[in-house]
Amino acid sequence: MSAFIEKILRESKIAYGLFDQDYFLQDNSALLARYTSGRLQKKSATLWDIFPELVGVEDKIAELLQQSTKKFEFEQLTRLTMDEKIQYFTLSLYPYKDDTISNNFLLCIITDTTKETSLQQEIQQQRNEILLLQATVHQYGIGDEIYGESSHIQVVREFIEKIARIRNTTILLHGESGTGKNLVAYTIHKKSMEQDSPFVEINCASIPDTLIESEIFGYEKGAFTNALNSKKGLLEEAHGGTLFLDEIGELPLPLQSKFLSFLETKRFRRLGSTQEHTVQVRIIAATNRNLQKAVENKEFRQDLFYRLNVVSTELPPLRQLGRDVIILANHFISSFACEFGKKISGLSKEAEHKLMDYHWPGNVRELRNVIERAVIFAEQKQIMPNDLILFENAPRAKAEPDHFVLPDEGLLLSAVEKKLFAQAIEKAAGNQTKAAKLLGLSLDTFRYRVKKFKL
Numbered sequence: 001m002s003a004f005i006e007k008i009l010r011e012s013k014i015a016y017g018l019f020d021q022d023y024f025l026q027d028n029s030a031l032l033a034r035y036t037s038g039r040l041q042k043k044s045a046t047l048w049d050i051f052p053e054l055v056g057v058e059d060k061i062a063e064l065l066q067q068s069t070k071k072f073e074f075e076q077l078t079r080l081t082m083d084e085k086i087q088y089f090t091l092s093l094y095p096y097k098d099d100t101i102s103n104n105f106l107l108c109i110i111t112d113t114t115k116e117t118s119l120q121q122e123i124q125q126q127r128n129e130i131l132l133l134q135a136t137v138h139q140y141g142i143g144d145e146i147y148g149e150s151s152h153i154q155v156v157r158e159f160i161e162k163i164a165r166i167r168n169t170t171i172l173l174h175g176e177s178g179t180g181k182n183l184v185a186y187t188i189h190k191k192s193m194e195q196d197s198p199f200v201e202i203n204c205a206s207i208p209d210t211l212i213e214s215e216i217f218g219y220e221k222g223a224f225t226n227a228l229n230s231k232k233g234l235l236e237e238a239h240g241g242t243l244f245l246d247e248i249g250e251l252p253l254p255l256q257s258k259f260l261s262f263l264e265t266k267r268f269r270r271l272g273s274t275q276e277h278t279v280q281v282r283i284i285a286a287t288n289r290n291l292q293k294a295v296e297n298k299e300f301r302q303d304l305f306y307r308l309n310v311v312s313t314e315l316p317p318l319r320q321l322g323r324d325v326i327i328l329a330n331h332f333i334s335s336f337a338c339e340f341g342k343k344i345s346g347l348s349k350e351a352e353h354k355l356m357d358y359h360w361p362g363n364v365r366e367l368r369n370v371i372e373r374a375v376i377f378a379e380q381k382q383i384m385p386n387d388l389i390l391f392e393n394a395p396r397a398k399a400e401p402d403h404f405v406l407p408d409e410g411l412l413l414s415a416v417e418k419k420l421f422a423q424a425i426e427k428a429a430g431n432q433t434k435a436a437k438l439l440g441l442s443l444d445t446f447r448y449r450v451k452k453f454k455l
Helices: 002-012 030-035 058-065 114-136 151-163 181-192 209-217 253-265 291-296 302-308 324-340 349-357 363-377 413-427 432-438 443-453
Strands: 014-019 025-028 072-080 086-098 103-112 171-174 199-203 242-246 267-269 276-278 282-287 311-314
Touching: 002 014, 002 030, 014 030, 030 103, 058 072, 058 086, 058 103, 086 114, 151 181, 151 311, 171 181, 181 199, 181 242, 181 282, 199 209, 209 253, 253 267, 253 302, 291 302, 324 349, 324 363, 413 432, 413 443, 432 443
Parallel strands: 171 282, 171 311, 199 242, 242 282
Antiparallel strands: 014 025, 014 103, 072 086, 086 103, 267 276
């Protein structure tokens, strides 16, 4: 009978161990040795020898022996097999009483969960991959060409032409959210690199801090729990081309030092590896934050700022581009009319005036969204004023009051700022877009401050 039971347990990948009141092993199945990594010595092994993970929960174990609790469970314990593969199992502990000798025992049931746990980790890794792919999908918004005739746009074009001749210089693009920093980065790449050179983009604000280092530098198998296979980082993917780091101001401080080291040496190590890799890649970074203030506030490394700011330019907001608003709007109308199968020739004069009078806090990205909606719902051959849904009634940022007097004893500016943000959120009933407008800030800047103040 015992051989029959052993066969069932082995087929089910289940083992057991029976421990006495002094926690010495008294009986066990043959399969127990497989889960103990050489710790099993049948006559002298204790519970703590075989399962050191239980050290620290002695009170829980004692309650089981006293039969005051019925079960205690540990999930996803790990062991290395003889061929150095990771093995996962669940350890379940139960009180057991032998009436024949009036003693209490501790019964440990060990269930192999390697297959199930590995599948869960693969699923989690795939979810992370999807998240990272979504964050790096390149959506230029206004095509692969820079539209406009204003002097501001001419300056941007001249900058691109000059910098495209130099392939290795690090570039920093400043500008409000929605001004087309990714388009400028891609245009520089196209004009300075070979046709098949990779252009790799990552938004530093959209990747969790726990993933961004492995995404940029890559990792080796076993570097962390879900690292089931080795993976190249974006630096290696961009070898011979361009790596565009959008929202560089959100790069976590611990990672800034490592990235600075790469910029200086062009060498790096994957997570979990001691081997150095070398790549040839142009770095273009972009931000809508004031990095100099971030440096002053100890939120961004000064040395990294200077290293990134070798060549920089400020992209103009849409409200400064004059008639370029109409040029861009007509371009979007043509694109969306073709996409949606609608016959719309352009804007009516009244619609043009409405677009020109608007302040465009969301810049080109907002204009694109406004035109897309207008084309979808337009019923005439031209876009009419009623087709354009703008936030014209949204509160504008008011001028700073001139009657404010600084107290003689001074004040803590950060505390005042935090209170203003809290009041804005309260007045906007929790709507961050409205709250940002009350303070005259972009939504990205507002969200950053909210995170900073932990509101």
